[in-house]
Every structure is written in C-alpha cells, then in structure tokens.
Amino acid sequence: MHDFKELVAEFGTRFGVAQFPAAPASLYEPGEYFLSIGGKRIRPILCVLGNELFSEITEDAWSLATAIELFHNFTLIHDDMMDAAALRRGMQTVHTKYGDNTALLTGDVMLIRAYEKLQNINPAHLPKILSLFNTTAREVCEGQQLDMDFEKMPSVTLDAYIHMITLKTSVLLAASLEMGAILGGATPGNCKHLYEFGKNLGIAFQIQDDYLDAFGDPEKFGKEVGGDIRQNKKTFLLLHALEVATPDQRAKLDTLLESSGPDKVPQVMEIFKACNVDAWAIELKEKYLQMALANLEDIAVTSARKSALLSLANYLMQREN
Amino acid sequence: MHDFKELVAEFGTRFGVAQFPAAPASLYEPGEYFLSIGGKRIRPILCVLGNELFSEITEDAWSLATAIELFHNFTLIHDDMMDAAALRRGMQTVHTKYGDNTALLTGDVMLIRAYEKLQNINPAHLPKILSLFNTTAREVCEGQQLDMDFEKMPSVTLDAYIHMITLKTSVLLAASLEMGAILGGATPGNCKHLYEFGKNLGIAFQIQDDYLDAFGDPEKFGKEVGGDIRQNKKTFLLLHALEVATPDQRAKLDTLLESSGPDKVPQVMEIFKACNVDAWAIELKEKYLQMALANLEDIAVTSARKSALLSLANYLMQREN
Numbered sequence: 001m002h003d004f005k006e007l008v009a010e011f012g013t014r015f016g017v018a019q020f021p022a023a024p025a026s027l028y029e030p031g032e033y034f035l036s037i038g039g040k041r042i043r044p045i046l047c048v049l050g051n052e053l054f055s056e057i058t059e060d061a062w063s064l065a066t067a068i069e070l071f072h073n074f075t076l077i078h079d080d081m082m083d084a085a086a087l088r089r090g091m092q093t094v095h096t097k098y099g100d101n102t103a104l105l106t107g108d109v110m111l112i113r114a115y116e117k118l119q120n121i122n123p124a125h126l127p128k129i130l131s132l133f134n135t136t137a138r139e140v141c142e143g144q145q146l147d148m149d150f151e152k153m154p155s156v157t158l159d160a161y162i163h164m165i166t167l168k169t170s171v172l173l174a175a176s177l178e179m180g181a182i183l184g185g186a187t188p189g190n191c192k193h194l195y196e197f198g199k200n201l202g203i204a205f206q207i208q209d210d211y212l213d214a215f216g217d218p219e220k221f222g223k224e225v226g227g228d229i230r231q232n233k234k235t236f237l238l239l240h241a242l243e244v245a246t247p248d249q250r251a252k253l254d255t256l257l258e259s260s261g262p263d264k265v266p267q268v269m270e271i272f273k274a275c276n277v278d279a280w281a282i283e284l285k286e287k288y289l290q291m292a293l294a295n296l297e298d299i300a301v302t303s304a305r306k307s308a309l310l311s312l313a314n315y316l317m318q319r320e321n
Numbered sequence: 322m323h324d325f326k327e328l329v330a331e332f333g334t335r336f337g338v339a340q341f342p343a344a345p346a347s348l349y350e351p352g353e354y355f356l357s358i359g360g361k362r363i364r365p366i367l368c369v370l371g372n373e374l375f376s377e378i379t380e381d382a383w384s385l386a387t388a389i390e391l392f393h394n395f396t397l398i399h400d401d402m403m404d405a406a407a408l409r410r411g412m413q414t415v416h417t418k419y420g421d422n423t424a425l426l427t428g429d430v431m432l433i434r435a436y437e438k439l440q441n442i443n444p445a446h447l448p449k450i451l452s453l454f455n456t457t458a459r460e461v462c463e464g465q466q467l468d469m470d471f472e473k474m475p476s477v478t479l480d481a482y483i484h485m486i487t488l489k490t491s492v493l494l495a496a497s498l499e500m501g502a503i504l505g506g507a508t509p510g511n512c513k514h515l516y517e518f519g520k521n522l523g524i525a526f527q528i529q530d531d532y533l534d535a536f537g538d539p540e541k542f543g544k545e546v547g548g549d550i551r552q553n554k555k556t557f558l559l560l561h562a563l564e565v566a567t568p569d570q571r572a573k574l575d576t577l578l579e580s581s582g583p584d585k586v587p588q589v590m591e592i593f594k595a596c597n598v599d600a601w602a603i604e605l606k607e608k609y610l611q612m613a614l615a616n617l618e619d620i621a622v623t624s625a626r627k628s629a630l631l632s633l634a635n636y637l638m639q640r641e642n
Contacts, residue, residue, distance in 0.1 A: 027466035078429060082422040101403040101469060104425065108399060108432070109462040112455060115436060119452040123444055130451070131440040134433060141430040145348035148422060 001052060001305065004312045007045050014062055015041070015069060019113060030098045030106045031113075034077055037091045042316075043176045044069045049309050050180025050194055053301055060121045061183050064129065067117035068176050071133075074110040075140055077103055082148065111137075121183070128182050136175040143168025150234055158239050162203060170202030190299050197295035197309075204288035205316055210235035211281045214272060226265035232257050236284065237277045238268075244275050289317055322373060322626065325633045328366050335383055336362070336390060340434060351419045351427045352434075355398055358412045363637075364497045365390045370630050371501025371515055374622055381442045382504050385450065388438035389497050392454075395431040396461055398424055403469065432458075442504070449503050457496040464489025471555055479560050483524060491523030511620050518616035518630075525609035526637055531556035532602045535593060547586035553578050557605065559589075562596045570595065610638055 002010075019035055020028035044065030051061035079085075080093040081103055087093060095103035121129055146164040150156045177198040178191050186194070213228040214237055228235050245253055249271050256268050272278065292313065296306055323331075340356055341349035365386030372382035400406075401414040402424055408414060416424035442450055467485040471477045498519040499512050507515070534549040535558055549556050566574055570592050577589050593599065613634065617627055 024463055024466055024470070026470050027463055078425055081425060102466070104399055104403060105462055105466055108428075109459055111429070111432060112458045112462065115451070116455040116459070119448060119455055123448050126447055126451075127440055127444050130436070130447075134437040134440055137433045138430055138437070141426055141433065142345055142348055145345055145423070145426055149345070149347050 001308060002057075003308050004045055004049060004315070007048050007308075008041055011041055011044050011048065011062075011065060011069075015044070015066060019066075019070065020109075026102070027105060027109060030094050030102055031110055033097070034073060034094050034106070034110075037089050039069075039073075039089075041069060043072050043172060045312070046173055046176040046198065047180040049312065050177035051184045052180075053194070053299065053305055053309070054181055054184030054186045054190070058183055060125070061180050063117050063121060064179055064183060065176075067114045067133070068172070068179070070110055070114035070117065071137060072172065074107050074114065075144070077107040077110060079144060081107075082144070125183055129179055132175050132179055132182070136171050139167045139171045143171075155242065156234055156239060158236075158243065161234060161236070161239050165203060165206045166199060169206055170199045173202040173205075174198030187300075190301070193295045193298040197292050197299075200288045200292035200295060201313055201316070204285045204292060207236050207281055207285040207288065208317060210237050211278070211285065214269060215278050226269070229265050229268045230260070236281055237272055240280055241272055241275045241277050245271065249274065285317070289313070322629060323378075324629050325366055325370060325636070328369050328629075329362055332362055332365050332369065332383075332386060332390075336365070336387060340387075340391065341430075347423070348426060348430060351415050351423055352431055354418070355394060355415050355427070355431075358410050360390075360394075360410070362390060364393050364493060366633070367494055367497040367519065368501040370633065371498035372505045373501075374515070374620065374626050374630070375502055375505030375507045375511070379504055381446070382501050384438050384442060385500055385504060386497075388435045388454070389493070389500070391431055391435035391438065392458060393493065395428050395435065396465070398428040398431060400465060402428075403465070446504055450500055453496050453500055453503070457492050460488045460492045464492075476563065477555055477560060479557075479564065482555060482557070482560050486524060486527045487520060490527055491520045494523040494526075495519030508621075511622070514616050514619040518613050518620075521609045521613035521616060522634055522637070525606045525613060528557050528602055528606040528609065529638060531558050532599070532606065535590060536599050547590070550586050550589045551581070557602055558593055558598045561601055562593055562598050565596050566592065606638070610634070
C-alpha cells in the first residue's frame with residue numbers, strides 16, 4: 001500500500017514525459033506546454049488509489065490515470081477559452097499563447113489522446129471503463145454548459161447549483177475512483193460506494209473552495225481573496241445569502257451585484273457574515289464529508305486498505321489554498 | 322448485398338432520430354440542429370459497405386457508422402469555428418447561431434457521443450476498433466492543423482499538400498471502410514487493401530473537388546465556381562500551376578494572389594489553362610483512382626461482393642457537384 005504522496009511522485013515521473021508525438025509541432029507543442037504548467041494531479045491519484053483498494057496497482061491503472069489527467073487538461077484548455085482566461089497557475093493559457101484556433105484543436109487532440117490511453121486496457125474491463133469514461137466526459141460538458149447558463153440567470157436554487165457542481169466537478173472525481181476499482185476487480189456494490197464517496201467528497205471540496213475564496217487566510221490562499229465576489233460568481237455562499245437575507249440585506253446585495261466599486265468585496269462580506277454564511281458553509285461541507293466517510297465505511301475491504309483514501313480526504317478538507 | 326443508395330436510405334432512417342438526451346437543451350439542441358442540416362453520409366456508408374464485403378451487416382456496424390458520422394460532424398462544427406464560416410449547406414453554422422462557447426462545447430460533446438457509440442461493440446473487436454478510431458481521429462486533427470499552417474506559408478510542395486489532404490480527408494474514408502471490415506471478420510491483409518483503396522479514392526476525390534471548383538459546370542456545381550481562387554486556397558491546381566508556370570506566368574500569378582479585383586478569377590483561370598492544369602489534374606485523379614481500383618482488386622472476396630464499392634467509387638468520381 002502506498003500513501004497518496006508517494007503516488008503523486010510516481011505519477012509525476014510517469015506523466016512527466018512527452019505525451020504527444022513530436023510532429024506536427026504546431027499541433028502538439030501547445031499541448032505539451034499546457035501539461036508542463038503542472039497541477040495537483042488529484043484525479044489520476046484517485047484512480048490509482050481506487051485500484052489499490054482492491055489489488056496491486058496494475059499497469060492498466062497507470063494508463064487509465066494518464067487518460068483521466070489528459071481528459072481533465074482537455075477540459076481546462078477549452079474552459080479557459082470559454083472563460084476568456086488569460087492565465088492559469090500564473091502561466092499563459094493555450095489560447096492566449098497560441099491563438100484560439102490552435103487552442104481549440106489542442107483541446108480536441110488532448111481528448112482523443114486520452115482515449116488512446118484506454119485502447120490497450122485489458123479487454124475484459126475495457127467496455128465498462130469506456131462506458132463510464134464516456135458518461136462522465138459527457139456529464140462534465142453538461143456541467144460546464146449549466147455553469148454558463150447559470151451565469152446569465154438572475155437566480156439559481158441551491159439544488160440546481162449542487163447538480164451543476166456535481167456534473168462539472170464531482171463525477172470525474174467519483175469516476176476516477178470507480179474506474180480504478182473496476183480494474184482492481186471490485187464488485188459492483190463496492191464500486192457504487194466508492195463512486196458515492198468521490199461524489200460527496202467532490203461537493204464538500206467545492207464548498208470548501210467557495211468558502212476559502214471569501215473567508216480564506218489571505219496569506220495562505222495564494223490568490224486574492226474575494227475574487228468570486230468581484231466577478232459575481234454564483235457560489236454556495238452567495239446563493240445561500242440570497243436565500244436567507246432579510247429584505248433589506250437582499251436589496252443591498254442586489255445593488256452590490258450590479259456595482260464594481262472598491263467597497264464591493266468588504267460590503268458583500270459584511271452581509272455574508274450577518275447571514276452567518278460562513279458557519280452554514282462549514283456545516284454543509286461537514287455534512288457532505290460525513291456522507292463521503294460513511295460511503296467509504298460501506299466498502300467491504302479492511303480499514304487498513306482505506307487509510308490512504310482517508311488521509312487524502314482529510315488533506316483535501318484541511319487545505320487552505 | 323445492398324447497393325449504396327439502399328444503404329444511404331437505411332442509414333438515414335437510423336440516424337434521423339435524436340442522437341442526444343433531451344436535457345440540458347442548451348447543450349444538446351445545437352447538436353441536433355447541426356445534424357439536421359444533413360450531409361452526404363458517405364463515411365458511415367463506407368463503414369457499412371466495408372462490413373458487407375465480409376459478412377451480413379451487423380448491428381455493431383450500424384453503431385460504428387453512427388459513431389463515424391458523429392465524429393465527422395464534430396470536425397465540421399469545430400472547423401467552421403476555425404474558418405469563421407457563417408454558413409454550411411446554406412444554413413447557419415453552430416457558432417453563428419448559438420455563439421462560440423456553445424459551439425465549442427457542442428463539438429466536444431459530439432466527439433464524446435461518437436465514443437459512446439463504440440462502447441457496446443463486440444468486445445472481441447473493440448480494442449482494434451477503438452485503436453483505429455483514435456489514430457484516425459488524431460490524424461484528422463493533424464491534417465486540420467497542417468491546413469491552417471499551410472495557409473500562412475508562401476509555398477507548399479505538392480507532396481506536402483497530398484500528405485495534408487491524406488490526413489484531413491482520406492484517412493477517415495479509409496478507416497471507415499477498414500473498421501467495417503474488421504467487424505466483418507476480415508483478415509489483416511484484406512483490411513490493409515481496403516484501407517489503401519479508401520485512402521487513394523479519397524485523394525482522387527479531393528483532386529476532383531479542387532478541379533470542379535475551377536472547371537466545374539456552373540449550372541451543375543451548386544456553388545459559385547472559382548471560390549477557391551478568390552480565397553487564395555492552396556489547391557492541387559494552384560500548387561501545380563506555381564510549379565510549372567513560366568517566370569512571366571509566375572509573376573502574374575503572384576500579383577493576382579495579392580489582389581482581389583473582379584478579374585481575379587478569370588485571370589487566374591487563364592493561367593491555369595495556359596499551364597494545362599485541367600488536363601494534369603484529370604490525369605492525376607485518374608492515377609489515384611486506378612491505384613484505388615487495384616487495391617480493390619487485391620481484396621480476396623468475389624467480385625460480385627465488390628460491386629457496391631465499385632459503383633460508389635464511380636459515382637463519386639463522376640459527380641459534378
């Protein structure tokens with residue numbers, strides 16, 4: 001058994017080679033550039049951890065982990081275009097550095113490359129893996145579309161937001177775990193528990209993300225606190241505040257959402273605090289974390305085998321950036 | 322055995338249903354719209370014809386044919402974005418009708434949907450099919466990138482152009498045939514001959530395409546003759562003219578390429594005719610057609626089984642639009 005930090009190092013070594021052919025460089029060099037920017041590599045590690053719950057880590061699991069990380073990077077390249085984001089991790093995004101057309105095609109070929117990493121998987125498992133990979137990929141696109149739709153809508157219910165977040169973020173975390181487990185020979189029941197664990201953990205993770213953007217420690221957060229507020233991003237915090245605000249607070253929030261003055265962030269924060277949004281968010285995050293831990297409990301393997309997943313969950317929940 | 326017109330009708334019926342879930346409509350309705358614009362459906366028919374060379378047509382072959390047509394439509398949606406094309410078949414392109422972000426995501430989800438059509442293929446054939454599908458998909462992206470690269474280059478050799486056309490157009494025709502054949506249980510040798518048949522036919526088809534744009538009968542061509550010339554598109558005709566032109570003709574061509582006056586098309590056509598570009602193109606097309614027919618000859622099945630493919634090849638080569 002490996003802990004997740006060992007696996008991060010191992011995946012880093014395996015993934016840190018060229019992922020594309022050399023030519024034509026005009027197509028493949030932008031892809032290699034984007035992969036070189038780095039990332040937390042959480043999804044491929046979840047895949048390998050899911051695999052190791054049930055077996056020794058197989059070569060197929062490493063291939064699948066690579067496919068998952070390539071897929072995730074495909075979504076980032078295209079999402080950056082849709083968001084017109086100039087930077088990611090402080091580096092130029094692909095469309096900024098190479099232009100829209102190349103970024104579009106770089107994303108496309110990154111997605112196809114992900115599928116190439118699946119083609120040599122044990123044929124006994126391939127249909128199941130391909131099917132779950134496909135469903136998940138399509139759901140992630142649905143989540144991205146809903147996210148764009150919500151931006152244009154005056155109000156969104158918390159349930160609709162959770163549904164969107166589940167598609168956009170959680171299902172890939174969940175499927176990464178389950179696909180690893182499938183390769184490890186897990187039963188359908190155990191696969192289901194593991195998927196639910198990943199899904200609930202992903203929602204808790206997103207609540208934490210939204211929380212840190214407003215209430216994080218500026219010294220530890222890494223990026224400017226309040227970015228979501230400045231951009232009027234619909235977050236767990238804002239949606240809850242809009243639900244529980246008094247008519248006065250609601251009117252003030254509506255005005256602030258249409259302004260972009262220097263006081264916007266502190267004034268919205270004041271309403272967030274008056275509405276106890278912070279305590280509510282911590283409680284909601286805890287609720288999803290507990291559901292995730294119950295799902296993990298339900299998986300029929302010894303608790304020793306679960307320790308790496310448990311510590312990853314704790315690590316993700318305690319991060320401050 | 323069916324002739325290709327029967328298969329076009331049968332595929333039309335099967336493909337003419339909803340190809341996506343209903344919700345979220347903001348994501349899937351644009352995809353259905355684009356599929357409803359129609360098309361010649363040549364690639365899926367090649368798949369089914371390749372299958373019927375070696376067996377009764379299987380349900381898997383119809384699924385694969387659908388995957389291929391979805392893949393082709395994904396490339397069209399994204400190519401239209403890269404070319405900033407407002408219309409396709411006289412209808413609005415997806416990005417024109419729905420905006421860039423939705424078109425980007427509609428293409429992505431169309432590609433993923435194509436892979437979903439592969440997941441239930443007989444597991445005995447799946448790894449081979451997935452592998453050839455992936456390679457081909459990536460090559461089509463390479464062809465598109467080279468096409469964009471060539472637009473910015475002052476000169477391109479005929480060999481480089483044929484390489485680009487092979488990737489952008491021919492490999493998908495070739496792979497459609499071969500993947501159908503794989504599902505029909507064809508031997509690797511027969512698969513190879515069929516692939517080469519499709520590849521050479523595809524090049525002949527593209528030469529014909531370039532020829533018709535300049536020398537087609539305006540009454541039968543359907544679109545305005547000379548469009549490629551007006552847009553300075555690198556075509557078989559232009560590249561050959563640049564190769565064989567006298568210094569005087571070459572100087573005149575270079576000037577015309579920088580102009581956009583009303584005489585541009587007739588003046589370029591005059592040089593094309595003086596260089597015998599039309600006769601050369603017909604001869605080159607014939608050369609690739611004959612190679613294709615020799616490849617077809619090499620396939621070890623009775624000639625009766627080959628008649629549908631032969632008449633499709635003749636149909637494609639005799640078309641005037």
